Amino acid sequence: MKKKNKPSFFKKLVSTVHLWVGLVVGLVFVLVAASGAVLSFEDELEPVIYPEFYFAKDGSNTNALLPIKNLLESAKQHSEDKKIARIVLTKDLGKGGNVLFVTAGSRLERSFIGVNPYNGKVQNVIKPGRNLFTWMEEFHRKLIMGKIGKTITGICCIAYILIILTGIILWWPKNKNILKQRTKIKWDASAKRLNWDFHAVGGIYSAPLLMLMCLTGITWSYPIFKSDDDIKFNTNSHKISAQTYEMLSQEYYLKARNENVTIGLPDKKKDYVNVSIGKDDFYYHPETSALLRDASYEKISINSQIKSWMKPLHTGSAFGFIGKLIYFLVTLIGVSLPITGFTIWFGKKKKKKPNTYKKAIA
Template sequence: MIKIAKTIMAKLHLWLGLGSGLVVFIVALTGSLLVFEDELEPVLYPRFHKVDVVEGAHRLPLDAIVSSAQKAFPDKKVGRILVEPYPDRTVIVALKQSKKEKDLLSVAVDPYTGQVVDSRVEQDSFFAVVIRLHRYLCMGDTGKVITGISCCSFLIIMLSGLVLWWPNRKNRKQRFRVKWDASFKRLNWDLHAVLGFYVVPFTFLIASTGLIWSYKWVNNLLFYAFDGKPQTKREAPANPTAAVVKQAVFFEKIYTETNRLLPNTGLVTLTMPDKDSLAVTVSKSNDEAAISNIVDFLYFDNKTGDLVKKRLYDDETKGFKARRVIFPIHTGSLLGWPTKIIALLAALTTASLPVTGFMIWWGRTRKKKAPEKTRKPIAARAVPRKLPRVTQV
């Protein structure tokens, strides 16, 4: 019975691995890059993110900064404003011409001089491409289906691989360590089986949380488990003020009030509504929290800049808080650098598994049984024919 079960597991492991191996390789490799996205982004685009801070210089009002971006690109409207909590960072003003995210133009403005230092189409930036490759294989909805199926397959692959790896008394030592001085065939097997065993807990957690983005029913299942009901759509409340001209210090007023109500350090994002009938959404991350991705929301009147509503993290439902934790678990940013390093090593090792697994399979298919040596027939020896004796009469 055990032998039959292992045979089934071996078949599942092989054919699911061959079917999803390339997708797993791409997703894991791009995932390893996304682990340190926040740290690498300013390194890749220093002009876009960093400015020189002159001693004694004061930051301009946010309205003046936004006005500089709009003057440079007068045909576009303000979509988002990102203000980082570091003095040497630019203020990013995201301008849009339509509701489509691909039309978003990010403009970097020096907060001390008001000068536009750089701009880019957000969808063309390096990490935007990496994210599309990671989630959709750059194939839109079709890619999302493929990555979702591959993710499910990979969960089965890990479970079947664990069954196949399970040691007995004879090979217990072999299952827990890589024999670096062995032959290439043995070393490749160890890199696949042994390293695969060590990363299974982390990779299984990363892959299973990834299903939240692939399938809506998995996301709702999380909310059912904690709240007893599916996720409710969150949107900005209705704007209380109609036909009123915006104040001259509109954005600065909102930004100042946000920092007063939420004095913690963190990124402030102002999102303008698509309709004038809705309020402005402001989010601020809490970099001082024990775990990452803790965000509070405030809503302001899009004409007067007055506070309309608060939506603080502490007041959220258990389901919403659980959903907030999923992202840092998936990316490894939950507890900062220690968990990020673990996620990086797990992602890189996971990317290697389809390669080493394919080489194991390829080696077995190439291995041919030695052809049986056919014996050459021994040439018949010329045996002199015996003549019959002549009987003498």
């Protein structure tokens, strides 16, 4: 009977790193990845969960949209004295969709107000901390622990990259026969073998996308790609004039759109109006409505262009609905890997534990 070759020092080191780093960050990664899986379909699920916020109850068959300034005044009455920071014109506006208003503040301090653009009535108000996806995003990015949580998730991303790399080294087959075993699941095997297959086979197939998710996720914790310099126009204008409201209406509000348009309003510190459409941004003078800066994708720096791709690549939205679905499935595999890995380790530890009862009666 042939003796099994003992693993090399390098393989032992890689195995130890893979095991203990996985045990330390495994639970955090399961929670972060599970919340990320839900966030993959935020755009599709949020209108279903909050239909009154997104869609008008009546008047959706008319093209008579009320002036955007009137809708803003209605929203202010339900903002609890908070400044309205953003106006969101959804792609469904003009086809039954509401105009959405977001108050200033950190993620869990914001209120979300849906106003019927046909009669000006506030249809739904989602109070701070009550929006499922806002709460989920805060958990996903910061574990609801502020800067400390942001640091933890950043470290978790880096640690998981190490886990993926060491996992690939441990998985790497010596010959073609082993390669066949490690690229397919043996469904009629024992529970122990099935668990190993789910971990090894699922891990290797999901590794490229999990690596991409971790690399892009790091950009939110650490400023790897710096955007252009802070935007300063020194207009000393902090209120929108009737002229600018008219421009916003003609250019964005009354026009059909294929994607959401977000209008950032000026405040005490911000002396411009910014309009975001996908990867394009435009900056306007609050009083004169003059275009201060065209920051559309083609005109920004390469650094900023790269950064603009980080979220779409992180969520899968860069590849459309099919891409998001694939990301969702891969994320579920990612959630399972620390669990199946722990099961493998615990089984080996239990097996190595000496049988003290047999020794006692020997």
